[in-house]
Amino acid sequence: MEAGAFDYDYWKGEPTAWSARGVHWHCHLWRASAEQYRNDAERRDPASQLAPLVVQEWLRKPARLIDHVARTPDDGVAWLSRQWDGLKTKVSGAQDPPDETRLGRALYELRLGQGVTWGFWTLDASHYIGLYLVVAEQDCH
Template sequence: MHFHAYGYRGPGEAVRPYDAVRSPGGAGFDSSPVPPERTAAWLAKPARFIKGTWDAPADAVAWLERQYVEIESSIAHPELRRHAPTVRTMAATALDTLRRGNDVAWAWWLTGENYVDLAVVCCPNREPGARCPLGRH
């Protein structure tokens, strides 16, 4: 198994529920950087959307942690995160989740009505019909 990382950071208004650009086969899906409605559906996008690929889940989690550090100061309403898990706890949970063959997605609203979605997708994936965008087996 290997792991592909994906990310979106941009206007929150672009992430609309049930939008065709968020569904595989929908108009604009192949060209839109907006995250798909299902995390595993990132694999249906062209390989150019991949931010990184690793064979070890710990390396994928390290990428998530680095991304979090970059956006942490921009998270909207930081006072609401007072009781949220620490990044260390989120990383430990993500590592366990990936080791079990499940995908991980972290997402936050940012200041300026922006949104960030970070995902690590297991490949091969349990999603029916999912294929590796890099052609790896």
Template sequence: MHFHCYSWTGIGDDQRREGERRPPLPPGDLAAFRASPLPPMRTCDWLLKPADRIEASPRTVDEALTWLAERYRAAEPSFLHPAGEARIGLDTRLANARESLTGGVDVQWGIWLTAGRFLTLNTTCCTPNRHAPYPCPRS
């Protein structure tokens, strides 16, 4: 197993456009889903997005955690509720992410930023992913 890391920062209210965030069922033409910049509703569906959306492809849990920590720290100055985030803390987030990724479970962090923006940080398990039998987007 390896991982793919994705992020999205945008206007938080845009996430209400759920139709763009769900691949078609039954599987059909994925063009609209793949073209949408919005993060998918299910973490595993990131693997259906174009490979150029992948920001990193860690081979180990430690590498994935490093990516998450770097992106979190870069966003800290823009947190809408820094005191609330401090109550959770990066250490707790990373400990939970380690447990999840080690067990083959995707990690998704969502954080409100200033000016109505929202940050999504995602690390998705790839080949295999326990929630969908998608091929690796880089194969």
């Protein structure tokens, strides 16, 4: 049995699983000092403003920490793109992959009904910046 060729452009597909599942995404932008990033005890506290250690636990955090609620994958990627445009010159690792691929993969993941998490250290390594699109069930709020 032979394996077929791998489709390197798989992410250019347009799955619709998100619609069938009836999900949306809570979008969070988190900036933290290295000290805050390493504070596991506080990050485990649902009342803390620090990002949780487990991404899905953003849903247990206060609603005031939600930056945007995306109702569609396109809306989620639009939010992500706006954030990315303001950050990419300030963080390490921004050149690879190119923006088209980076945002295209994010759109694909959202269309699958999944979340997206990006994290970067600033160029001087003094701060961590996290972008989170956390998948939430339709009736969460």
